[in-house]
Amino acid sequence: MSIRFTHTADANLWDDYVHNHPSGTVFHLFAWKQVIEQSFQHKSHYLIAIEDQEDTVVCGVLPLFEIRSLLFGHSLVSVPFAEIGGVLADNASVEEALLEEAFSLSSEIGCAYIELKNQVAIAGLPTKNLYFNFSKPLDEDPEKNLLAIPRKSRAMVRKGIKKGLVTETGIHLFDDFYEVFSRSYHTLGTPVFSRAYFRNLLAFFADDAELMVVRTEQGKSIAAVMTLYYQDRVMPYYAGSLSAYRHLAPNDFMYWQLMCKSCERGSRIFDFGRSKASTGSFSFKQHWGFEPRPLAYQYHLTNTKEMPNLSPANPKYRRKIEMWRKMPFAMTKVVGPQIAKYLG
Numbered sequence: 001m002s003i004r005f006t007h008t009a010d011a012n013l014w015d016d017y018v019h020n021h022p023s024g025t026v027f028h029l030f031a032w033k034q035v036i037e038q039s040f041q042h043k044s045h046y047l048i049a050i051e052d053q054e055d056t057v058v059c060g061v062l063p064l065f066e067i068r069s070l071l072f073g074h075s076l077v078s079v080p081f082a083e084i085g086g087v088l089a090d091n092a093s094v095e096e097a098l099l100e101e102a103f104s105l106s107s108e109i110g111c112a113y114i115e116l117k118n119q120v121a122i123a124g125l126p127t128k129n130l131y132f133n134f135s136k137p138l139d140e141d142p143e144k145n146l147l148a149i150p151r152k153s154r155a156m157v158r159k160g161i162k163k164g165l166v167t168e169t170g171i172h173l174f175d176d177f178y179e180v181f182s183r184s185y186h187t188l189g190t191p192v193f194s195r196a197y198f199r200n201l202l203a204f205f206a207d208d209a210e211l212m213v214v215r216t217e218q219g220k221s222i223a224a225v226m227t228l229y230y231q232d233r234v235m236p237y238y239a240g241s242l243s244a245y246r247h248l249a250p251n252d253f254m255y256w257q258l259m260c261k262s263c264e265r266g267s268r269i270f271d272f273g274r275s276k277a278s279t280g281s282f283s284f285k286q287h288w289g290f291e292p293r294p295l296a297y298q299y300h301l302t303n304t305k306e307m308p309n310l311s312p313a314n315p316k317y318r319r320k321i322e323m324w325r326k327m328p329f330a331m332t333k334v335v336g337p338q339i340a341k342y343l344g
Contacts, residue, residue: 001051002050005047006046006048013048023119028085029230035201035205040341042344047061047062047063049097059089059091060087064078065077065078065080066111071342072343075112075114078102078115078117081197082117083237084295085116085118087099099122102114112303112304113299113303113308127299129294131297133273133292133294134273134286134293135233135271149288149289160214160249165214165249166215167214171211173212173224177198181238183240183242185240186329187325188325189320190324192332193336198238207229214241222245225239226239229265232267233268233271234262234265235271236273237273272285272290274295
């Protein structure tokens with residue numbers, strides 16, 4: 001077995017391995033590498049393990065990005081802006097070899113730490129139990145999916161229907177999506193990503209990325225979501241809504257409409273994504289009948305003694321969040337992307 005860095009010609013070889021690995025995700029695909037490189041100019045270090053001399057049989061991969069920031073330090077992340085990353089390997093020995101290669105790289109380039117966004121914890125690595133994933137099977141019959149939603153949330157879906165909300169899908173809705181998403185992030189006190197990032201997601205994932213916008217009877221765009229599709233999984237990954245219209249239940253209506261559309265597409269798992277415990281999104285997903293499953297965010301501490309804490313829940317960021325909420329909205333769309341690019 002040999003381990004080397006990937007090059008552009010490895011794209012199909014890499015993706016074939018990811019698609020056939022039981023723990024492969026959309027975030028492991030080569031397209032994610034291309035999106036991050038073009039959107040943020042972060043340097044990639046994608047490690048691939050090969051078991052034959054012809055360089056054609058892959059037995060493991062580890063996608064890594066190098067993040068350098070004056071504010072947040074120097075690190076390797078697998079992978080930035082993703083819910084899940086980490087090693088995919090045929091067996092424990094290949095996994096160990098890839099990790100050792102990554103540890104050596106971290107020392108060589110002087111990183112403070114490596115962050116691995118694992119689904120399942122790797123023994124011996126410091127672990128942060130910060131995020132939980134919410135996923136459940138979809139029935140082929142949309143009506144059965146509606147009945148599976150707990151009563152109170154189901155009532156909110158019906159409320160949106162009664163209020164005359166409608167949805168539209170398509171990449172032509174980009175400006176509507178970005179406006180709603182940006183305003184939602186401003187309300188949360190979170191720096192928004194650049195327009196280029198979302199444009200690149202739509203471009204590189206093509207038919208596996210989609211925009212949906214919710215409108216009122218008067219045509220006002222009040223909620224929006226960018227969805228990623230991977231195999232039989234549907235993932236509403238970036239979403240936002242206008243707080244002034246919460247009384248119309250646009251979020252519940254939107255996710256229900258996405259469920260219906262996903263059933264038509266053939267999706268069989270609805271992946272609500274990650275949320276932190278004790279947050280509004282965590283409670284929202286639980287109220288929809290989804291059970292939280294802990295994700296293991298793990299670290300190799302190269303030149304530091306403590307695990308990093310860049311979470312908005314960190315008390316030291318509370319004042320900055322309040323200041324961001326008070327900043328003029330137009331300014332946040334200019335300044336935000338320069339900060340958000342390092343919050344991987």
